[in-house]
Amino acid sequence: xSTPLVxxxxxxxxxxxxxxxxxxxxxVLPGESHALVGRNGAGKSTLVTVLTxxxxxxEGTVRFDGEPAPPLTDRDAWRGKVAxxxxxxxxxxxxxxxxNLFINRxxxxxxxxxxxxxxxxxxxxxxxxDVSVDPEARTADLKVEDRQMVxxxxxxxxxxxxxxxxxxxxxxxxxxxxRLFSRMRALQDSGVTFLFISHHLxxxxxxxxxxxxLRDARWITTAPVTDMxxxxxxxxxxxxxxxxQEQAVRTAEVDAPVLLDARGLTSDAYExxxxxxxxxxxxxLAGISGSGKTELAETFTGLHTPTSGTARLDGRPLPFGDVQxxxxxxxxxxxxDRHAQGLVFGMTIGDNATLSVLDRLGRHGFVGTDRKRGxxxxxxxxxxxxxxxxxxxxxxxxxxxxxxxxxARALASDPRxxxxxxxxxxxxxxxKESLLSRVDTAREDGTAVLVVSDELDDLRRCDRVLVLFHGxxxxxxxxxxxxxxxxxxxxxxxHG
Amino acid sequence: xxxxxxxxxxxxxxxTPGSARTVLLRRARELALVPALLLLMVLGAFVNDxxxxxxxxxxxxGASAALAMVVLAESLVLITGKFDLSLESVVGIAPAVGxxxxxxxxxxxxxxxxxxALALLAVLVVGAVVGAFNxxxxxxxxxxxxxxxxxxxxxxxxxxxxxxxxxxxFGMPDSFYSLATTTFLNIPMSVWLAAVAFAVTxxxxxxxxVGRSLYAIGGNADAARAAGIRVERVMLGVxxxxxxxxxxxxxxxxxxxxAISANQGQNMIFTVFAAAVIGGISLDGGKGTMFGALTxxxxxxxxxxxxxxxxxxxxxxxxxxxxxxLVALMIARVTTGRAQD
Numbered sequence: 001x002s003t004p005l006v007x008x009x010x011x012x013x014x015x016x017x018x019x020x021x022x023x024x025x026x027x028v029l030p031g032e033s034h035a036l037v038g039r040n041g042a043g044k045s046t047l048v049t050v051l052t053x054x055x056x057x058x059e060g061t062v063r064f065d066g067e068p069a070p071p072l073t074d075r076d077a078w079r080g081k082v083a084x085x086x087x088x089x090x091x092x093x094x095x096x097x098x099x100n101l102f103i104n105r106x107x108x109x110x111x112x113x114x115x116x117x118x119x120x121x122x123x124x125x126x127x128x129x130d131v132s133v134d135p136e137a138r139t140a141d142l143k144v145e146d147r148q149m150v151x152x153x154x155x156x157x158x159x160x161x162x163x164x165x166x167x168x169x170x171x172x173x174x175x176x177x178x179r180l181f182s183r184m185r186a187l188q189d190s191g192v193t194f195l196f197i198s199h200h201l202x203x204x205x206x207x208x209x210x211x212x213x214l215r216d217a218r219w220i221t222t223a224p225v226t227d228m229x230x231x232x233x234x235x236x237x238x239x240x241x242x243x244x245q246e247q248a249v250r251t252a253e254v255d256a257p258v259l260l261d262a263r264g265l266t267s268d269a270y271e272x273x274x275x276x277x278x279x280x281x282x283x284x285l286a287g288i289s290g291s292g293k294t295e296l297a298e299t300f301t302g303l304h305t306p307t308s309g310t311a312r313l314d315g316r317p318l319p320f321g322d323v324q325x326x327x328x329x330x331x332x333x334x335x336x337d338r339h340a341q342g343l344v345f346g347m348t349i350g351d352n353a354t355l356s357v358l359d360r361l362g363r364h365g366f367v368g369t370d371r372k373r374g375x376x377x378x379x380x381x382x383x384x385x386x387x388x389x390x391x392x393x394x395x396x397x398x399x400x401x402x403x404x405x406x407x408a409r410a411l412a413s414d415p416r417x418x419x420x421x422x423x424x425x426x427x428x429x430x431x432k433e434s435l436l437s438r439v440d441t442a443r444e445d446g447t448a449v450l451v452v453s454d455e456l457d458d459l460r461r462c463d464r465v466l467v468l469f470h471g472x473x474x475x476x477x478x479x480x481x482x483x484x485x486x487x488x489x490x491x492x493x494x495h496g
Numbered sequence: 497x498x499x500x501x502x503x504x505x506x507x508x509x510x511x512t513p514g515s516a517r518t519v520l521l522r523r524a525r526e527l528a529l530v531p532a533l534l535l536l537m538v539l540g541a542f543v544n545d546x547x548x549x550x551x552x553x554x555x556x557x558g559a560s561a562a563l564a565m566v567v568l569a570e571s572l573v574l575i576t577g578k579f580d581l582s583l584e585s586v587v588g589i590a591p592a593v594g595x596x597x598x599x600x601x602x603x604x605x606x607x608x609x610x611x612x613a614l615a616l617l618a619v620l621v622v623g624a625v626v627g628a629f630n631x632x633x634x635x636x637x638x639x640x641x642x643x644x645x646x647x648x649x650x651x652x653x654x655x656x657x658x659x660x661x662x663x664x665x666f667g668m669p670d671s672f673y674s675l676a677t678t679t680f681l682n683i684p685m686s687v688w689l690a691a692v693a694f695a696v697t698x699x700x701x702x703x704x705x706v707g708r709s710l711y712a713i714g715g716n717a718d719a720a721r722a723a724g725i726r727v728e729r730v731m732l733g734v735x736x737x738x739x740x741x742x743x744x745x746x747x748x749x750x751x752x753x754x755a756i757s758a759n760q761g762q763n764m765i766f767t768v769f770a771a772a773v774i775g776g777i778s779l780d781g782g783k784g785t786m787f788g789a790l791t792x793x794x795x796x797x798x799x800x801x802x803x804x805x806x807x808x809x810x811x812x813x814x815x816x817x818x819x820x821x822l823v824a825l826m827i828a829r830v831t832t833g834r835a836q837d
Binding site for chain 1 (some may be wrong): 699702703704705708709711712714715716718719720722723724725782783
């Protein structure tokens with residue numbers, strides 16, 4: 001057996017109190033394509049930052065070709081060993097492809113850059129690796145697949161033969177993915193080794209020979225993909241959560257009237273989606289990032305506009321693309337990111353909580369201070385927000401309490417449809433319970449609830465969970481699903 | 497699998513005229529302001545007989561030299577993706593410090609009466625120190641460049657007014673004025689110097705690794721850092737160089753005016769940014785050429801000159817000048833076809 005090209009042993013990485021990687025192990029043999037899989041937060045990205053020399057591990061070793069990894073400061077040595085193509089481009093968009101390939105090492109003639117030689121060498125480099133990109137094109141004009149190939153070619157030109165591809169297919173369509181794979185295979189034949197990170201398990205089977213699974217910051221297993229049927233892979237990723245989830249399976253009143261009725265919704269993020277939510281029903285939307293689940297939910301809040309399709313709320317048509325109109329129609333929502341869209345951090349809790357209901361608190365745009373304060377105090381009590389009072393700035397609050405303020409605002413208008421997008425993201429366990437119990441209260445009041453989340457705990461309370469994949473609803477799980485069943489359909493295994 | 501390698505993955509690209517055309521297009525954008533400049537000249541010739549005379553053209557150049565230096569300085573900072581508003585105050589305070597060092601106490605100097613050569617060196621040092629101070633605050637301490645340099649603009653202006661008690665400094669040695677007064681081929685040395693500065697900077701930006709690294713940093717600082725560029729060091733250097741260039745602009749202005757008033761350079765930064773943006777320098781960084789910046793300067797210089805020749809009442813000249821800059825920005829947006837972001 002040959003020396004592994006890359007070997008990481010017992011890698012531990014902590015960020016403050018959180019352990020991002022407790023036991024990272026990876027052994028990649030030269031010439032293979034090695035898949036690294038795991039759910040969000042399993043420690044994949046942390047392992048990659050250690051492998052590419054961006055951060056030193058707190059414990060453990062990384063060896064290349066049997067030799068210890070170079071010191072972190074020796075960037076040139078690292079560049080000669082490993083390169084990572086991230087989802088986020090690491091090129092300068094305004095410069096040409098040729099210049100990006102040779103940034104800071106442009107060929108010189110008497111101390112000055114020789115553009116002729118630069119273009120010639122760039123063309124040669126691109127030809128060597130069969131990358132059909134015009135070296136004089138502006139890099140910003142390239143398609144994602146071409147940009148990725150340019151970054152791969154640049155890495156290869158430094159002498160690196162180990163390339164990490166971090167979710168390279170996330171932004172590509174099916175044909176581009178096929179082209180990427182055939183290029184990967186060709187490069188592999190010329191001796192390039194890949195570490196392939198993807199959420200799409202069928203891609204792992206298509207292009208990789210070996211797979212390493214991480215879960216909960218730990219190495220779980222490494223095996224040839226041929227010895228790892230999908231079920232086993234899913235189980236390794238999801239863990240032995242077979243224990244019955246003690247969950248009183250709610251029987252949603254099937255005869256309750258339909259509150260939200262959407263037909264044939266289509267936009268660039270999803271296609272031909274039908275969706276109904278009954279009074280007092282909680283419906284979950286799951287899917288990998290880019291599956292269209294967030295956009296679908298945002299459609300009902302006016303943040304995303306579909307190209308066709310209709311939605312009716314309580315029998316009346318729900319207008320699209322107008323947040324104000326959605327609020328008026330009776331939609332309350334917790335947006336995807338409380339920092340970017342949820343809260344105005346400089347303002348007080350009271351101001352934030354009542355931001356969307358100001359018209360009820362006064363006339364002609366004037367807001368009664370006392371009424372606002374009373375209303376906010378009531379909301380603070382209702383949601384159990386730990387605060388000194390409605391006049392405290394939101395920026396003082398912890399993540400959990402801040403999220404409760406966002407939830408408070410969503411509930412402030414007594415909505416008929418409550419849309420929650422990642423309602424418990426970055427929130428501690430106790431606040432999470434409290435936030436989710438709000439969902440139950442809303443349900444009992446007859447509100448229809450739509451929950452978009454990556455967290456299984458959020459989805460467990462739903463009467464049913466719809467799974468989106470590439471913009472289509474591909475599965476529906478009634479309450480009481482097993483974790484691995486849901487994960488399998490989220491990752492697109494059954495319908496790859 | 498063995499045949500996979502031999503098979504070309506995509507049709508081999510021939511050097512199509514397409515790529516040549518894109519290069520040509522890029523060049524054309526660089527020259528976008530030249531037609532506008534020519535048009536203005538023709539217009540000027542019609543409007544006023546004395547416009548297209550050698551004397552008037554030289555006076556346009558002489559009047560634009562100081563502005564050109566500051567635009568050059570600002571362009572470097574902008575390409576790197578930062579801001580420096582304080583340059584207009586450097587135009588005032590740098591030569592003023594030099595003057596205070598040579599002037600006797602009776603002429604409201606500091607009485608040190610340094611030799612002129614040393615005093616002129618001190619002018620450059622003041623520019624460099626201000627630039628370094630801005631650079632450290634922005635690059636090392638990660639303060640916001642806009643606000644830091646805005647504060648510096650006010651502080652430096654205040655220091656100048658304080659040090660001179662608001663008086664105008666004059667009677668400096670001839671070497672303080674010689675850039676504007678001595679000529680070569682009838683053209684003031686300040687113009688030659690500015691031209692050389694633009695040529696050298698343009699060359700370095702195009703043909704030197706350090707010059708290219710400015711574009712890389714302004715375009716994507718993380719990518720530049722990953723490519724081994726010492727981003728912080730280059731940025732700091734750019735701030736220092738910009739300060740020095742602005743102080744040279746200050747000396748030129750002193751020579752052109754013949755004295756240093758307490759408000760030398762005041763409100764200049766607006767014109768500087770306008771010239772840079774009209775010339776195609778992006779406020780977002782990573783874009784623009786020295787040639788473009790130069791055409792921006794000349795355009796504004798010609799407009800200024802035309803307004804003077806047309807004997808626009810001085811009370812209205814600001815409003816008209818500002819309006820013309822606004823229109824020029826709009827025209828540049830249309831003719832260059834790119835967003836001025």
